[in-house]
Amino acid sequence: xxxxxxxxxxxxxxxxxxxxxxxxxxxxxxxxxxxxxxxxxxxxxxxxxxxxxxxxxxxxxxxxxxxxxxxxxxxxxxxxxxxxxxxxxxxxxxxxxxxxxxxxxxxxxxxxxxxxxxxxxxxxxxxxxxxxxxxxxxxxxxxxxxxxxxxxxxxxxxxxxxxxxxxxxxxxxxxxxxxxxxxxxxxxxxxxxxxxxxxxxxxxxxxxxxxxxxxxxxxxxxxxx
Amino acid sequence: xxxxxxxxxxxxxxxxxxxxxxxxxxxxxxxxxxxxxxxxxxxxxxxxxxxxxxxxxxxxxxxxxxxxxxxxxxxxxxxxxxxxxxxxxxxxxxxxxxxxxxxxxxxxxxxxxxxxxxxxxxxxxxxxxxxxxxxxxxxxxxxxxxxxxxxxxxxxxxxxxxxxxxxxxxxxxxxxxxxxxxxxxxxxxxxxxxxxxxxxxxxxxxxxxxxxxxxxxxxxxxxxxxxxxxxxxxxxxxxxxxxxxxxxxxxxxxx
Numbered sequence: 042x043x044x045x046x047x048x049x050x051x052x053x054x055x056x057x058x059x060x061x062x063x064x065x066x067x068x069x070x071x072x073x074x075x076x077x078x079x080x081x082x083x084x085x086x087x088x089x090x091x092x093x094x095x096x097x098x099x100x101x102x103x104x105x106x107x108x109x110x111x112x113x114x115x116x117x118x119x120x121x122x123x124x125x126x127x128x129x130x131x132x133x134x135x136x137x138x139x140x141x142x143x144x145x146x147x148x149x150x151x152x153x154x155x156x157x158x159x160x161x162x163x164x165x166x167x168x169x170x171x172x173x174x175x176x177x178x179x180x181x182x183x184x185x186x187x188x189x190x191x192x193x194x195x196x197x198x199x200x201x202x203x204x205x206x207x208x209x210x211x212x213x214x215x216x217x218x219x220x221x222x223x224x225x226x227x228x229x230x231x232x233x234x235x236x237x238x239x240x241x242x243x244x245x246x247x248x249x250x251x252x253x254x255x256x257x258x259x260x261x262x263x264x265x266x
Numbered sequence: 267x268x269x270x271x272x273x274x275x276x277x278x279x280x281x282x283x284x285x286x287x288x289x290x291x292x293x294x295x296x297x298x299x300x301x302x303x304x305x306x307x308x309x310x311x312x313x314x315x316x317x318x319x320x321x322x323x324x325x326x327x328x329x330x331x332x333x334x335x336x337x338x339x340x341x342x343x344x345x346x347x348x349x350x351x352x353x354x355x356x357x358x359x360x361x362x363x364x365x366x367x368x369x370x371x372x373x374x375x376x377x378x379x380x381x382x383x384x385x386x387x388x389x390x391x392x393x394x395x396x397x398x399x400x401x402x403x404x405x406x407x408x409x410x411x412x413x414x415x416x417x418x419x420x421x422x423x424x425x426x427x428x429x430x431x432x433x434x435x436x437x438x439x440x441x442x443x444x445x446x447x448x449x450x451x452x453x454x455x456x457x458x459x460x461x462x463x464x465x466x467x468x469x470x471x472x473x474x475x476x477x478x479x480x481x482x483x484x485x486x487x488x489x490x491x492x493x494x495x496x497x498x499x500x501x502x503x504x505x506x507x508x509x510x511x512x513x514x515x516x517x518x519x520x521x
Binding site for chain 1: 432433436439482484491494503507508509513514515516517519520
């Protein structure tokens, strides 16, 4: 495993609290929206492991929660940089390696907001949609190369991310925010990170070798409504 | 073995996909209930399955309300429940311009692809809901998400199946039953060989080239590649996945 995060504290915690001490892993504290830093950790990965078989891109922010006409250009640029530029920069460096290997699987974490709109989430919906546009196009360019590119589109997931959204919706009573979001979800609960992980594992495996250019939805019926 | 002693019912079991699914689920320890209207082919399938004697084979027409009810009841009598239902019955129907299709043929495709899925769902879902657990899978096609010249009948019913699947999934959300569809690209099968021939009766290889030209990976999907997705969706690993269309198309719908 090669584990990259811009949050040093969380990365250290992952190393010390969650993963077995003997796991063979590289940890990079880096900004994956920074071109030079991306190049550096991809190069180091190649030096150390010799290739990249699976690339899973989870970096992203929801941004603030407000009406579409209330964003500033600066906020739009920050979201673009974090959610889209990072996808592009990592793919740019990882794709040629996988192409040379004639093997590899890229998974981009988008969200159900990539397939529908939700009031007050225009920025997140916009960048999520953009990820699918990039994924589909890159998939068509690589259809014969042995490299597969797909996206995962989960419903809101139990995470600090969603806690922020709950707070943003009802600053004085985040519990109300949670209830409001749950009411959108047919099962009335968030997805769990472990449930996303199973899908990521499946789609990145050889068992999914004809699955390419698709969005794998994990939403408990959210989009069926 | 992920499906040890789980009761898995497969309709259209003697077809290319049904056969691949039967073998794969048996490998995972499932108790199989295999339905097909072609008794001869069903007998052949029985010989192909390593542990054929552990499975129940029922020749029946899934378009017939009474027959469906009968084999669902029989399954519950014998095995107690149904954990997974996979609907594989389907035909391409007439391959011609939309305006040339007779209403008789349109009805036939509708009955074979949609009514069969509906009837199986109708009788299996109460069994699953009683135990608050179960998984139903429909096999639609990429033509349920896009159109294709000369395939209007097939495209119509493939879309219809997805509409049914989504609504049924929402009906079931509080009852512990998950409902999803797999959406495969054209699969290597006798069905596709027929299509190649219909497209170019004098030169089916041209028909094949034309269809492969639509597929970014430049080859047909293999039945084994669909079974892995079906297995995943039917398993507990996919417990938050319901009401979705699981696309297996090598990039076809990305175009």
